[in-house]
Amino acid sequence: MSILVIAEHDNSSLKQATLNVVAAAKAIGGDIDVLVAGENCGAVAEAAAKAEGVNKVLVADNAAYGHFLGENLGELVAEVGKGYSHILAAAGTVGKDFMPRVAALLDVAQVSDIMRVESEDTFVRPIYAGNAIATVKSSDSIKVVTVRPTAFDPVAAEGGSAAVEQLDVVKDAGLSQFVSEELAKSDRPDLASAGIVVSGGRGMQNGDNFKMLEQVADLMGAAVGASRAAVDAGFVPNDMQVGQTGKIVAPQLYIAVGISGAIQHLAGMSDSKVIVAINKDEEAPIFQVADYGLVADLFEAVPQLEEELKKVM
């Protein structure tokens, strides 16, 4: 078996999710190659070559891949990947965008968002917003799979010494152009891989009040997340949404503040190790999954939390 892992990166650094996907590839077993497609992404390729368990790093460095357009990546990965038994990528917005194109071009099914590897052709994945867990078997010759990064412990980032090989395959489908992007800038840890996440919901009432959560988060080195209701209301940007259709998080500690606990929200955080809920409604469904529940008005509890944390952190 030979597995091609598509690296997730921003042209300058390798995202941790790639290490989680390599771990999923190890669980399948076989030689693991990593494809780094991007523009001026040499540093990413070097980082990928150091990851544990990687056999070879293939680099496709071209302006056509600079913004990870699905049309171009789809053609590239279908071309490079057709000699492999498995093609794996993280189930982030980049992987979700181009991987189905790869599958369609290769005329195979895709298995989305796997949480576990049962065998080389059988995988476990959530359906119905995680209310059911399906075990599915693929009968295709090439398995195109997206991986839920939080479900696999990452391989070590250092220690490997894979060969790096430049590819000269340029696939510009000519169907799409990058126009602009608005990327959230934050000094806080990345939401999807943070060890502690503090999330706010509709109960926060407005964007300004999120500052209270940010202060608490900064004391603990945490990332800040939100419910869909908080994003829809314009309190915070979309990249902070946790849930079925937002980011999937599984930190050591998840603190839900003013969030009711709708199933679509739980789908994104119920694999957290410890869940804390702060909500003034003692009937809120979030308390059914919380390890520690505090029935309180958040506008009193959050400032107190900040004070108490200052004493112990």
Add this chain to the structure above:
Amino acid sequence: MKVLVAVKRVIDYNVKVRVKPDNTGVDLANVKMAMNPFCEIAVEEAVRLKEKGVASEIVVVSIGPKASQEQIRTALALGADRGIHVETDEEVQSLEAAKLLKAVVEKEEPKLVILGKQSIDSDNNQTGQMLAALTGMGQGTFASEVVVEGDKVNVTREVDGGLMTVALNLPAVVTTDLRLNEPRYASLPNIMKAKKKPLDNMSPADLGVDIAPRLSTLKVEAPASRQAGVKVADVAELVDKLKNEAKVI
């Protein structure tokens, strides 16, 4: 320009999903079904494009059992002009759905195809992208804004890091995210009118597509359930427990 919208009949998003005791799937007997929420957003976007004079005709297509006609009628009541029902009682997976939609695209030749980014049953997030690849179109996935300008469409996409805008040549595929729009409700007169709008029926065989699934589901289980924990009296107790009991801070 003609817009094709694909809609799917799924379990209503408010229903508590239960896994069948024999672990073959989830229990859909006597469960409320509805249009997939992302598909509602797709229909709404097409209707808005028509109201702006950008779209001239909206064709809505659904693949599924006879009852999927209810969702097609809903879309017609919301403003679509005509429906196509690709009827089958078999399970249709994403790749096969994309092939069926490709056959419909070849017949209808729409300038824009709008789909939901995922359906809330299988949560696959694949069909739109597969359709785009099979038809050689560009794709604007997870759209939060769609602006048609001449022979291009600019799509703002919700991505992990924030927002990203791409320009796509038409014809193109767009898949909707939650914040693209807020779907309207159908009015009673429009529901009555929708009953008279044309609805074509065809089978996968009529479209020449083999829908045999490539993935088989071996079992479906309930997720590991979390136990509700304890209520703490105050913030001091909470911090103490996090530090000394759970040891996570």
